[in-house]
Amino acid sequence: MAKLKRERSRETNIPSGSMSDIAFLLLLFFMVSTVFVQEKQFWVERDRWPIAESIERIPRNHTTTIYVMRDETILIDDVPTRIDSAEDTFVFSTLVRKREDDPEIVVCFRTDRDTMYGVMSDVMRQLQDANTLVVAFETQQRRD
Numbered sequence: 691m692a693k694l695k696r697e698r699s700r701e702t703n704i705p706s707g708s709m710s711d712i713a714f715l716l717l718l719f720f721m722v723s724t725v726f727v728q729e730k731q732f733w734v735e736r737d738r739w740p741i742a743e744s745i746e747r748i749p750r751n752h753t754t755t756i757y758v759m760r761d762e763t764i765l766i767d768d769v770p771t772r773i774d775s776a777e778d779t780f781v782f783s784t785l786v787r788k789r790e791d792d793p794e795i796v797v798c799f800r801t802d803r804d805t806m807y808g809v810m811s812d813v814m815r816q817l818q819d820a821n822t823l824v825v826a827f828e829t830q831q832r833r834d
Contacts, residue, residue, distance in 0.1 A: 746826075753796045753826075754788050756781070756817075760802040762809045781813055785820035800828045 757765040764771050764781065771780045789795055797817060801810055817825060 752792055752794045753798050754785070755798045755800065756813060758799075758801045758805050758809055758813060760804045762806065764809070764813060779816065781816040782820050785817065785822050789820060789822055795822060795824070797822050797825045798828050799825055 754767055755765075759765070762772060766781065766784050769784075785797070799810075799813070799817075814825075817823075
């Protein structure tokens with residue numbers, strides 16, 4: 691009987707000559723097929739702020755003024771305070787007391803041009819909680 695020689699298994703080599711070409715083509719494919727999302731703009735440009743259609747004079751006998759300064763100091767009828775945390779209710783308690791004294795109270799809300807919106811939002815939320823819903827947003831008249 692004839693003996694058959696068994697062949698040894700051959701070593702397999704992966705050709706790496708075109709590996710850089712494949713990597714470049716994959717990179718190019720993902721660059722072309724990727725969609726870039728533009729950032730949303732969450733602020734209003736100062737050139738596009740709304741302009742008041744009419745100017746009304748508010749009688750000052752039933753008003754209280756809240757002025758939010760740019761350093762986040764809040765003045766309620768010229769008494770300074772700050773909102774340091776979400777649990778701070780000084781504005782709320784002051785407005786509840788003023789509303790009990792005068793149920794027809796109108797809150798005049800003034801801010802500096804460079805005031806951060808978060809502080810104004812906190813004050814407006816406390817206005818809602820105090821049920822002082824008649825609010826006038828005051829501004830200076832534009833001088834052209």
